Amino acid sequence: MPLSDEEIIARLEELGKRVAEQLLKGIPPYLEIPVRTLKNTIWDEKNKILRLGPAKARREYLDVKSAKKFMQTLLMLSLIIMARREKDYPTIRDLYYMGKHTITYIDVYGRKRQEETWDDQRESNSVIEDIEVATGILREEMGIMHDAKGKIVGNIVVRSKGYLIDCSKMGSGAYAIPPNPDRLEIVKVEADYVLVIEKDAIFERLNEEEFWKRENCLLVTGKGQPDRSTRRMVRRLWEEFGLPVYVLTDADPYGWYIYSVYRSGSISLSYESEKLACPEARFIGVTTSDIKRYNIPRNYIIAATDRDLKRATELMKYPWFKSDAWQYELKLFLKKKEKIEIEALSGHGFKFLSYTYIPEKIEKKLWII
């Protein structure tokens, strides 16, 4: 049951009112923000998702190190409250611009200096996340929109602003998943599974040849590292319609990490896993063992970099990669030091991916989890 706008405004105001009271009482004001670091992230073995731990950080106004963050948090809080009061739906970029001011001040050497309230969007995004964890309200509930990278195509009909949108009738194009998929009404789904594709290029090729029609599935892409709306859309399809979710990425630690995000969430955003993660997402490839299984030509193989190896070593330690299958693949990668892209499968012809690889992996249950 979603919170009402009034409830949300009240909870946001509560955070700021505490600071105002401290200040008026002459107490050095501070905010308490749950810590969003790996150390304060807990693996929920039962639900196979990441959760935030109990650690909290005190953000004090009078502490030189945290003063700016303190100011930024209050600034952002005021912006969000204003938008909510006016029933506006700013994007995170809107909020960034709306709060980006130039502060003019005199520095310790008596020189006139200028400073921006924040220098880039990472800073404003970070305080948005802080407000989310501090209030327990997700940004989507606060009416904040963000750039939506995801696309979907297949036998699914949704309703938005009263219009029915049939994603099987987009031609060469696709339907862009809107920033807040919770406000989409999913009218009809007629598909056996969801195929999540790392790369837009592959998505477009499969759409071009109408793979979804042939295999009766939905195609989704988050264009690399997925954003929240793509993940939420996939989660809804799995949760509300019980569709199995298959993920297709390159055979490299970066691709596997993308799978990891669809499945269990990113460490920096672990507090939203409950609404965004897909703990049962199945990885259909590409795996290191595919190199041998599909006889990939040598000159399609790319040498792994030191960074790849380091990342793979990290992945091995993630709780959701502790399965035998994943440990085997990661160890094999570390041993062989070889990676391939999805496109490497085209060594067997352009149609190999869609006519052989994907159907075979699904049919023979060659996916891993």
Next chain:
Amino acid sequence: MPLSDEEIIARLEELGKRVAEQLLKGIPPYLEIPVRTLKNTIWDEKNKILRLGPAKARREYLDVKSAKKFMQTLLMLSLIIMARREKDYPTIRDLYYMGKHTITYIDVYGRKRQEETWDDQRESNSVIEDIEVATGILREEMGIMHDAKGKIVGNIVVRSKGYLIDCSKMGSGAYAIPPNPDRLEIVKVEADYVLVIEKDAIFERLNEEEFWKRENCLLVTGKGQPDRSTRRMVRRLWEEFGLPVYVLTDADPYGWYIYSVYRSGSISLSYESEKLACPEARFIGVTTSDIKRYNIPRNYIIAATDRDLKRATELMKYPWFKSDAWQYELKLFLKKKEKIEIEALSGHGFKFLSYTYIPEKIEKKLWII
């Protein structure tokens, strides 16, 4: 009249066959590629577009400095020819992957070493552009697709793969402009003008409040620096349907450069201006003089960086910025050293942009060119 696939293949093969003949005759082989630098770019005053000059560079196989580029050019040429022969439509990223091999060799110190045919997509894209200018065939004609960032919404109906797509019925979403807009059939256009918006965020807000419906226009965004398909789409709407084109960007040299690209092309891709440029595109803002005209609050003003000032100084030298109006705006910027984002207009309320600023600028002809 577009070239047939056979003609295209023949012209591409011609380029490679010349090299093959040189090689078999024992002549050190080379390719001649028109130079794509600023120096070899010519301003066509009459048509107000950039064209490529006559300078050509000899890319020799036996020259250590150009050997790799020589190899890359031939490699890319073979990939494109293969795709054409098989009637496939790879994206530039597909081509990058398809040609990305690891070469193993023994270096001058006798050590075994590895090298990639190319290390990133900039390299493969660059040889694609070389092949375009060397053969006089655009990549779209070669059937190469690329990532399409553009979105369109409004009273326009297009046909793709037989489906009619009505861009006025996308709800909160929009229709993504496909990679090759020349293959879209524009069935119906009922609009007074095209409004091109630099920023996706603004595009989404105007779409959300159905600005296009109220003003009877088409909304297009290329999400910042526009890609070729967005530019081609805008060009077609201006050329084929005679719609005036208005461009809305931030008031900073980066935004003005984006306008410049829509209007006259980018220097590095000047050879395609004839099909992509919109010489009559009108800039409706945001300008530096808007800061005073619209009384922008001081704390919404961002201090210009050294890079901004440098860029503005460069813009002043562009032939298509030689008009009095543009020179005035650029000089004012260099003097005031202040920039603002489109969102700064929200200082006058969230509806100011769509209900006041844009309609007034168009109605009162406050745009500049």
Next chain:
Amino acid sequence: MTILDEILALEEYKGLSPAEFFYRNREIAGFSNPTRALYQTVRELVENSLDATEMFGILPDIYVEVEEINPKENVVSVRVRDNGIGVPPEEAPNVFGRVFYGSKYKLRQSRGIFGLGVKMAVLYAQMTTGKPCEIRTATPKSDYIYSFKILIDISKNKPIIVSKRKEKNTKRWHGTDVRLILEGNWSGSKNRIAEYIKRTAMIAPYANITFRGPGVELIFKRVTKKLPEPPETGKPHPKGVDIELLKQLISGFKNLKEDPPTLQEFLVTCFDSVGTITARRFLEWAGFDPNVRIDKLRIRDLEKLARRMKEYNEWRRPRATPLSPLGEDLLMKGVKEILKAEFVTAVTRKPASYGGHPFIVEVALAWGGEIKPMERPLLLRFANKIPLLYDEGADVSRKVVDNIDWNQYKVKMPAPLAVVTHICSTKVPFKGVGKEAIADVPEIEKEIENAIKEAARRLRRYLSKKEKEMEVKVKYVTITKYADEVARALAIITKRDKEIYLKAIERLVETRILKRGARIKARVRRR
């Protein structure tokens, strides 16, 4: 073996006079080329003049003049005139014309020590231009002023008196006026000489010094009439004996056979800072009979005695009376004036000794102001008030300064830091006769290190204080910088007036930052 026989037949052995030795090896004394030789000549004469004045309680008036006699041939004259005690007429020829002759072979601090410098200058002039040294001198109250022209007979190491005159001393002048004509490179040595004069004035603020040369005139008027205490002649300190010194001291007793002193008496009589109690305690510790007659001591006894004396740690420090340091106040004043630093501190250590010679180390640290940041601290070296300009790399001070972990003292390199070291001693252990680099004698090294560290601790306190003040300032600036944004955000959130929050922040800054900062300042000041 016949060829060898022939060669051997030619092998002759012979002795050499000290004058000839230094004539052949003039580089050792710093006379390696016309540039260096001119600089060295000025130095030797100026230092003799300062010794002849301040050591006798006379406020120095020094006049230095360099003239180009024949610029093409690099022939220059150097003239130095002082108002010192002069040289008695019977001693003058030897003082200027005999190597290893002089009045400074005593246990007290003076600039000259080798009895060599002026003679080298005379030798050098003689071998390059053939011209004799011209001297005019009068001792205090002398009725006459004596003038000499002197050359050196190199093979015999004896003065040749070319001419000798005397005139009535009607104005009761006293002092020495020396003129040398030598091959010298003025343009090459000009800056170095000027720098030398400048630094000399810095370490002797009680002197009037006038320097004239082609294109240069420097006049330093004295800024104080206070002279440092003149040094007294002292005795060797027991910590630094060697067998030879013991033998020499014992042989100094005239009636050794008839009236030999006891060992205890010997120690009390011949050594600095040794009283009866100290002597007895030491001899007990060292296992010697205090009543043994010193004429009975064998070489083995002397070896043991010398070793035990060196090992013993209970000696009192040597008396400072033979030394004449500048003192912390004068040193700080000079350094501050010359370097225009933001912060200067000076340390004058208590006397210590090495090899029987007392010494005092003085150090000043200067930080900030007009000092340029450098990777290594700027080093200004002095020894017995002589500025050392060459061979810094070989000097013990450079070694000590480079070995200091400056980070420990809150100095991050590159830093605007200058170190001034001043070694006063009855014998400064120079590495060469050129008197430019001090050898790394462990005792001196330790004292320099301790002095620098003591000064550095003061510098650290200064920098800490600065840092703490800076912390308060930074805090103040940071908090107030964000006050407007914070107040506005809270005003929006709570729908109240921004002003009430601005005022609340102002109160907070007042009570929590400014008052605390004042406390820190006060605490630092009390130290």
Next chain:
Amino acid sequence: MTILDEILALEEYKGLSPAEFFYRNREIAGFSNPTRALYQTVRELVENSLDATEMFGILPDIYVEVEEINPKENVVSVRVRDNGIGVPPEEAPNVFGRVFYGSKYKLRQSRGIFGLGVKMAVLYAQMTTGKPCEIRTATPKSDYIYSFKILIDISKNKPIIVSKRKEKNTKRWHGTDVRLILEGNWSGSKNRIAEYIKRTAMIAPYANITFRGPGVELIFKRVTKKLPEPPETGKPHPKGVDIELLKQLISGFKNLKEDPPTLQEFLVTCFDSVGTITARRFLEWAGFDPNVRIDKLRIRDLEKLARRMKEYNEWRRPRATPLSPLGEDLLMKGVKEILKAEFVTAVTRKPASYGGHPFIVEVALAWGGEIKPMERPLLLRFANKIPLLYDEGADVSRKVVDNIDWNQYKVKMPAPLAVVTHICSTKVPFKGVGKEAIADVPEIEKEIENAIKEAARRLRRYLSKKEKEMEVKVKYVTITKYADEVARALAIITKRDKEIYLKAIERLVETRILKRGARIKARVRRR
């Protein structure tokens, strides 16, 4: 003025013996502390031994031993034995017990020159342990071997013969065997002494050198029986006279009044490389009458003569006969062996002179191999075959090396580059008696610079050749690296077999790269 009077009454003037001077100022000779003193003692004795052998055509057999007599008290003994010409029994006491006495005051190259080193070691031993110097020596064909124990009477600068013995020389041994007992820090000086011995062996590959000390044994067998030509005694070169030298040479004529030579005869007789024609030409140029009798020359004439002789540029270079350089071959061999470099080149310059002393500069450059890349080139300095280990910063070679623009020679810093400099002279202008740094005499500076530049040009040729070869290699590697991709692309485009393109590329590489590369190699080799 009464206080001043009192002070003045105490002012005494006196002379000092050279022994006393150096006893008081031992740091000047490098005896500043127990570590340095032990190193210096070994050096002085080893260098005397080498001089006593190779200068007389004897292949050196040197045995060096350091023993810790009493490690707690830092008492060590140093023994050095050679197979040299020995010291005649009547000279031995003076040679070891009198400062400024020796056989090396001659115009020829030798390691020792000051007649000071061994005496300083004896003095130092005496003052630290009281022990006399022990000597065993026999000249060639001597029927007896003589043994002495010698101390020095410091105030008189005379030897004290503690004991003297002789024994039958049944085995016809000749040489000198010296043992000193002194305060020395073995652990502190161990590495430095070993390094000294190693470098000495490098510059004297014809010597057997054995070195034993606690925990160290180094044995260097000679690798050649070829000795450098022993030096001959020479005459001064006219380019480097001074007035004093002229006076000394003139006074050397016994019957000056009765049978005075003419100026021309004087020049021909007394100076190196001056014949009748040269003398006449010079005198004409200088404006002197060749027939003037030298006893008629006044000091002004001598001044002019000296200056003109220095200015004259037509003198022949001095004879190299008094010098004994190592030569390019031996130097290269030694450097290559020790540094294990990829490329070594050596330059022995023609003789030159300064201040009347001929000298030869030898330089080796070593590049690559096991040399570590450094910001400044590694510098190994030698003077008269003596390795110089201390005070590099003050040495003229360091200055020259640092002033070279190495970029000009294709050397980019940091580079694996070592510079070896060797100055041979009848008198090396050391900066101190410690013999560690060479003064910046302009003539020597210039020669070192020219030698290094000559060697550096060879290095540049080597590096250029290497670079050119590298260019061909890079081209070959680059083209063949891409052959497969190019051939495959062309095969696809033209629908022909890949192999035909691979073969065409192979032919192209053969004709256009490999053959041309061979031509470049040949061209470089011909240079």
